[in-house]
Amino acid sequence: MNKTALSLGFGSCPRCQKVNKMHNERQQCSRCHYWFHARKPNSIQKTMAWTITALVLFVPANLYPMMVLNTLGKTESSTILQGISAFVQVGHYPIAIIIFIASFIIPLGKIIGLFILIYNVKHKTNINLKRQSHLFHIVEKIGPWSMLDVFVVVVMASVVNLGFLSNIEVAIGASYFALMVIATLMAANSFDPRLLWDNKPLTKEQVYEQ
Amino acid sequence: MQVNTDTLIACQLCDTLVNIPQISSGEKAICPCCQSVLYVPKKHSLERTQAISLAGLLLLLPATQLPLMGIYAAGKYHQTSLLECITLLTNNGFYLIAFCVLIFTIVVPAVRLFTAFYLTYCLQRNINKPFLMVFFRSYHLLDNWAMIHVFFLGVIVSLYKLVDIADVAIGAGIASLVMLLMCSTMLSVCIDYRYLWTELERSHE
Numbered sequence: 272m273n274k275t276a277l278s279l280g281f282g283s284c285p286r287c288q289k290v291n292k293m294h295n296e297r298q299q300c301s302r303c304h305y306w307f308h309a310r311k312p313n314s315i316q317k318t319m320a321w322t323i324t325a326l327v328l329f330v331p332a333n334l335y336p337m338m339v340l341n342t343l344g345k346t347e348s349s350t351i352l353q354g355i356s357a358f359v360q361v362g363h364y365p366i367a368i369i370i371f372i373a374s375f376i377i378p379l380g381k382i383i384g385l386f387i388l389i390y391n392v393k394h395k396t397n398i399n400l401k402r403q404s405h406l407f408h409i410v411e412k413i414g415p416w417s418m419l420d421v422f423v424v425v426v427m428a429s430v431v432n433l434g435f436l437s438n439i440e441v442a443i444g445a446s447y448f449a450l451m452v453i454a455t456l457m458a459a460n461s462f463d464p465r466l467l468w469d470n471k472p473l474t475k476e477q478v479y480e481q
Numbered sequence: 482m483q484v485n486t487d488t489l490i491a492c493q494l495c496d497t498l499v500n501i502p503q504i505s506s507g508e509k510a511i512c513p514c515c516q517s518v519l520y521v522p523k524k525h526s527l528e529r530t531q532a533i534s535l536a537g538l539l540l541l542l543p544a545t546q547l548p549l550m551g552i553y554a555a556g557k558y559h560q561t562s563l564l565e566c567i568t569l570l571t572n573n574g575f576y577l578i579a580f581c582v583l584i585f586t587i588v589v590p591a592v593r594l595f596t597a598f599y600l601t602y603c604l605q606r607n608i609n610k611p612f613l614m615v616f617f618r619s620y621h622l623l624d625n626w627a628m629i630h631v632f633f634l635g636v637i638v639s640l641y642k643l644v645d646i647a648d649v650a651i652g653a654g655i656a657s658l659v660m661l662l663m664c665s666t667m668l669s670v671c672i673d674y675r676y677l678w679t680e681l682e683r684s685h686e
Contacts, residue, residue: 273514276491276498283491286618287678290489290498302682303614366641369634404494404515415628418585422628422635425582426549427642429566436555441575449581456625465496468514 275468282309314463315389321458322385328451329378335444338424342437350444351375351420373419374448381417381455384410388462395470407464414456421449487679490519526673527601527680533671534598537664541591544661548652549636552643562654563587563632585628590665593627596620597668604680613681621674629662 276283282293284300284307291300299306311317336348349357351374358367384406390396391403424445431439490501490510497514504510510519523529544563551560561569563586570579596616603613636655643649 273497275496276489277496279498281486281489281491281498283493283496285493286621288490288493288674289678290486290491292486302678303618305618361645363641366638369638400495401515404517408494408517411625414625415585415631416634418581418628418631419635419638421578421581422586422632423639423642425566425570425578426561426636426639429561429569430550430552430559430639430643431554431646432561432569433552433554433557433559436557440573441570441578446575446577449578453581460625464494468495468497 275465277309277465277469282307285311310465310469311461311463314461314466315392317461318385318458319389321454321461322382322389325378325451325454325458326382328447328454329382332444332448332451335447336442337420337444337448338428339440339442340437341440348442351448354420370420370423373416377413377417378451378455381410381414381459385455385458385462388464388467392466392470397471400467400471403467404464407459407462407467411459414452414459417452417455418449421445421452492517492519520675521673522676523671523673526671526676527604529671530597530668530673530677531601531605533664533667534594534601537590537594537661537668538598540657540661540664541587541594544654544657545587547654547657549654549658550640550643550652551650552647553650554647558650560650560652562652563658582632585626586632589623589627590629590661593620593623594665594668597672600677600681604677604684607684609684617677617681624669627665629658629665633658633662 276290280293281290282298283290284303284305286305286307287300287303289300289302291298293309297306297308333351336350337354339346339348341347351370355367355371358364358370388403388407388410391398424439424441428439428441431437488501489498491498492512492515494517495512495515497512499513499519502510504522506522506524509521511517512519546562546564548560548562551558567579567583570576570582596619600613600617602608603610636658640649640651
């Protein structure tokens with residue numbers, strides 16, 4: 272009974288969500304004049320490329336320091352993990368957990384989740400499609416939170432700026448981290464969740480209909 | 482075969498095509514295949530969207546200009562605002578991060594608020610502008626790129642960090658930022674895409 276728009280010759284505009292009759296592979300939405308395809312073209316390849324980029328950038332983002340602390344001539348630099356362990360040592364567990372989730376678990380979870388989704392589309396595994404759809408929804412929504420640590424460093428650097436006495440500077444790791452977050456956002460953007468359902472086997476009724 | 486596509490809606494997650502159900506506000510349309518939300522009609526969407534987006538636009542200036550927080554250390558007081566954060570980053574040569582902060586916390590929210598306000602204003606006055614569609618399309622595109630909520634959490638975390646080091650004072654910028662955050666969240670709650678798009682389509686005919 273449930274038929275996809277594609278199988279009936281329709282396509283929905285990704286911007287305004289209007290259902291259009293597809294005359295060509297690429298056509299203009301009759302409502303918002305946006306040029307679109309029934310499915311995002313080369314979605315899997317693009318998602319794969321962005322996800323691998325994010326994975327590669329994840330390494331320097333964690334190896335290089337996020338910020339440099341200068342106090343009375345002494346310099347001290349810290350990476351994300353060092354920052355988290357400093358919190359744990361002081362005893363600020365809630366903050367340590369928040370930063371650990373935002374800057375470690377979310378990006379890694381997003382990258383792994385996207386790899387799982389790509390694998391499932393490529394190998395046409397039709398297990399738990401609902402859950403996979405749900406996974407994509409989560410991956411799409413949690414993305415921005417991994418930017419947290421960059422914002423923390425930016426605010427810290429801007430407030431603690433007392434000249435020679437003590438100041439905090441942003442370091443190169445933050446740039447890599449921001450790039451990594453952008454790559455994961457682009458990856459989630461270029462993935463087309465409808466591809467998951469396209470390989471769904473026909474139900475008995477649909478087979479009889481045909 | 483001519484089909485009226487106005488009565489159809491396709492699920493954005495699984496592409497199942499269904500007839501638009503007649504539902505009243507307070508109810509949700511759920512996809513029969515993947516159980517995701519198809520659309521939710523909103524009460525007084527036009528007026529609410531307009532009011533909230535106007536409030537958000539007015540808050541944009543204080544939220545970026547007023548000091549977020551300051552510290553007392555070694556007899557000195559230093560405070561900073563969102564815009565000063567960005568200028569400091571550009572002065573230090575971190576153009577990429579400065580660009581990210583500028584886009585994600587100021588430009589994207591500003592464009593979304595402005596689009597919502599301008600669109601509802603024009604629909605109410607029956608003013609017809611061709612680039613309204615471009616604006617509204619960009620609104621959909623920018624949905625996942627607004628990060629005021631993340632920035633706000635970042636400010637809270639850094640407050641927590643700084644309390645150990647020095648005496649910290651909270652500025653008026655934080656209050657404006659909270660209200661801006663509320664406006665931007667309420668905007669995405671109140672806006673009714675389907676209703677606005679059909680109105681926009683009708684006004685263009």
